[in-house]
Amino acid sequence: MERPIRLRRSILSVPANREKMVRKALSLSADVIMLDLEDSVPVDEKEKARHAVVEALMASGWKGRVRAYRINDMSTPFAYRDLVDVVEEAGPWLDVIVVPKVNDPAEIKAIDYWLTQMEMRLGLTKKIGLEASIETAQGMLRVGEIAVSSPRLEALVFGIADYGASVGMPSGGISGHGDAEDQEAARLRWLFPLSRMAMAAKAAGLAALDAPFGDFRDPQGLARSCAMSRALGYDGKWAIHPDQLDVINQVFTPSDDDVARSRRIVAAYEAARARGEGSVAVDGKMVDAASVRLAQVTVKVAEAARRNRNLAGLKPSQS
Template sequence: MNAPAARPVRPRRSVLAVPGSNPRFLEKAQGLDVDAVFLDLEDACAPSAKPGARHTVVKFLNEGDWGRKTRVVRVNDWSTEWTYRDVVTVVEGAGEHVDCLLLPKVRDAGQIGALDLLLSQIERAMGLPVGGIGIEAQIEDATGLVNVDAIAAASPRVETVVFGPADFMASLNMRSLVVGEQPPGYPADAYHYVLMRILMAARSNGVQAIDGPYLQIRNAEGFREVAGRSAALGFDGKWVLHPDQVAAANEVYSPAQEDYDHAELILDAYAYHTSEAGGARGAAMLGDEMIDEASRKMALVVAGKGRAAGLRRTTSFEPPRA
């Protein structure tokens, strides 16, 4: 299926989870250096607090200063009695300040289609641009993973596919109580297949892949190790649960300065050598390295992430002297 082309690309190296029922956390979150926030009406809200949390979220979306952060609201999943009212209250009350809705525990494409339809009805009723609010799909069990390709392709609104490790581990009867850590007794990476499966579905549909939370918020090295695995595969970012995790996420999911500089040099060198002035060659040398069209594509990925992270070049390309 062709990748949808209409949705904006909003970087999400660090995605901060904020309880929708806690005004103090909602206030503090506005000043943190994260790319995105999601105001949570699901797991972070007790059942009795959910109705009031909807109105708290609307208030902070309308009155808060979120800067350039991507503003997301996690609604409850479709198996509950709360979902439709979450969507109606939030979008009718603050739709112009909502970038995406995050749908948890997605199990099939029909659940994305249902949210898409409801959003379209509310957008029309409220005079909002139809299709303007994106969808983030969270994969949290085996059925969702089996159907992840169809889920990622279910609507042009889909912007990200998110891994939810805690519920996923429980759904598999995985023998671990530490969310995000490897289960004891298994000598390899228990999450490699899951992460690659989500990544393939995301990339084949032109959307971002986001890793889920690491709950040991005081374990900085553990967070870096877990984040480093998904970043190495190509994931775009990770959820953060505490301010102490923010800087690490922004660093891990951004290129190192050396890699960013090298990527920009490859792009400049390839552009020069394929031009008439450079000899119109399809392959050329950059120092001791041969570069070609495949090199350019790889460099575009690294350079794009570096630019989005605000990195500045420390080197420049000099055409070889004749």
């Protein structure tokens, strides 16, 4: 199954049981709106929240955004109903399901089997995608296996707070979501897991998505966090507050210079192929195959960002 190219610069997590927050999210500049059934929903509201997810997915106003929701993790008694109740009612409107706390590739394979059966029963022709959230030492240890566990997988997501807890990182008063880390040494502790997960994702042809930044009142800290993960190959970042979206979108949107150079590389590559030549030169420099692939992705991201902005009726500064 060919994986679709989706714009995932910013992913806004919204509690599914908060109707006003869901309605507001549809007016914001997030590329992905993820309706949450997991941590943000109390146990006694899980069933009601599933119905809310169905209603939200089927509602108008999405304007080209990715329609996603997060189930409860597979060790709970809620996950199977999260899948069946939502997919059977709103499967045709659904793009992606986010699976939290994935520790074993068997979890993704099991969900793949269930979805295949439901899609067959419902007569769905569009395959529902999956995202696996890596949030523990066990999951990070097996991240390479998880990344290739299903052709439905489109992205890996880093769960910073739970990962830190799973390896016994001292919090030191830090929220656990990467904020309040002014010291370089504190930020460096995330480089290994971020790099390991990004490597697994890219080797499998998946997107890599960074965890949210905890302090929504610190745009400078958020920008630093985005810059670090983007430098490591990440495609986007989760947001926990609407005020974070503009910063995230800005950092993960290719600059005009990057897009212009990437277009030159792609054009030169296509011209060389038409002539039967294997080597490509741009601006007096030879360009290797990896650079061509990166240029192609950059152009696709820029074009997708423009489409999303136009569909949402947003001004350039809001994308």
